[in-house]
Amino acid sequence: MLVSAKEMLNKAREGKYAVGQFNINNLEWTKAILLTAQENNSPVILGVSEGAGKYMCGYKTVVGMVNGMLEELNITVPVALHLDHGSFEGAKACIDAGFSSVMFDGSHYAIEENIAKTTELVGICNELGLSLEAEVGSIGGEEDGVVGAGECADPDECKAIADLGVTMLAAGIGNIHGKYPENWAGLSFETLAAVKEKVGDMPLVLHGGTGIPEDMIKKAISLGVAKINVNTECQLSFQEATRKYIEEGKDQQGKGFDPRKLLAPGFEAIKATVKEKMELFGSIGKA
Numbered sequence: 001m002l003v004s005a006k007e008m009l010n011k012a013r014e015g016k017y018a019v020g021q022f023n024i025n026n027l028e029w030t031k032a033i034l035l036t037a038q039e040n041n042s043p044v045i046l047g048v049s050e051g052a053g054k055y056m057c058g059y060k061t062v063v064g065m066v067n068g069m070l071e072e073l074n075i076t077v078p079v080a081l082h083l084d085h086g087s088f089e090g091a092k093a094c095i096d097a098g099f100s101s102v103m104f105d106g107s108h109y110a111i112e113e114n115i116a117k118t119t120e121l122v123g124i125c126n127e128l129g130l131s132l133e134a135e136v137g138s139i140g141g142e143e144d145g146v147v148g149a150g151e152c153a154d155p156d157e158c159k160a161i162a163d164l165g166v167t168m169l170a171a172g173i174g175n176i177h178g179k180y181p182e183n184w185a186g187l188s189f190e191t192l193a194a195v196k197e198k199v200g201d202m203p204l205v206l207h208g209g210t211g212i213p214e215d216m217i218k219k220a221i222s223l224g225v226a227k228i229n230v231n232t233e234c235q236l237s238f239q240e241a242t243r244k245y246i247e248e249g250k251d252q253q254g255k256g257f258d259p260r261k262l263l264a265p266g267f268e269a270i271k272a273t274v275k276e277k278m279e280l281f282g283s284i285g286k287a
């Protein structure tokens with residue numbers, strides 16, 4: 001059964017580790033992430049962007065697929081199904097469809113409107129026992145057409161949003177989505193510490209986990225980050241493994257054209273990446 005992310009993230013914050021959010025795109029992605037979580041006894045959050053939700057034929061299809069896998073694969077570790085960077089309408093649609101967690105990304109609104117919309121969703125999520133992630137200060141790079149500049153969040157605005165009763169808070173600290181540019185300045189730990197000071201025990205979320213150096217990840221966790229989002233890195237490992245399979249001509253040998261064979265190396269590559277991240281985040285054995 002899907003669970004809210006609240007308990008797993010509070011435990012992570014207390015235990016000084018982080019739970020990975022791995023974004024899903026299809027059956028292979030979902031199966032690879034769920035099996036890796038189970039094999040490593042780790043809690044996990046499956047992220048679904050609005051674009052990926054559309055690609056997978058809508059939120060109801062996603063909920064049906066994930067719930068089916070939890071049962072058929074005997075998944076017993078805590079799993080949250082979470083909308084990533086949701087609009088206000090998207091968050092409501094996911095709640096209706098059966099997601100156990102949603103993110104409302106109101107970072108592009110003026111703070112007053114972000115507060116008003118977040119407040120409404122806090123009410124709905126509390127009533128249904130779902131977890132809610134809010135964002136302050138846009139996260140740089142591009143995600144599903146949403147482009148952010150990578151600003152650092154204002155700690156007072158973070159407190160204003162945290163005080164509304166959200167479960168977790170994504171604050172921009174110089175992190176960006178996708179591959180990091182050569183001249184990237186690194187995470188702003190000064191901002192992170194200032195945000196932590198204002199919001200107290202609230203679990204913090206680090207977006208754009210692909211390519212952040214390991215020591216920075218560990219330092220961020222020590223400063224209150226309890227959820228780290230990984231998306232691009234699984235895409236890159238899937239792509240690399242699939243390319244290798246085809247370049248080696250394996251798709252032309254025997255029944256190598258069978259999609260179950262063609263997609264197998266990419267599937268295994270996602271599993272390896274997810275395990276690597278769970279090790280780095282410290283969530284192994286914490287289910």
Ligand SMILES: [Zn+2]
Pocket residue numbers: 085139143177207208229
């Ligand atoms: Zn993000």
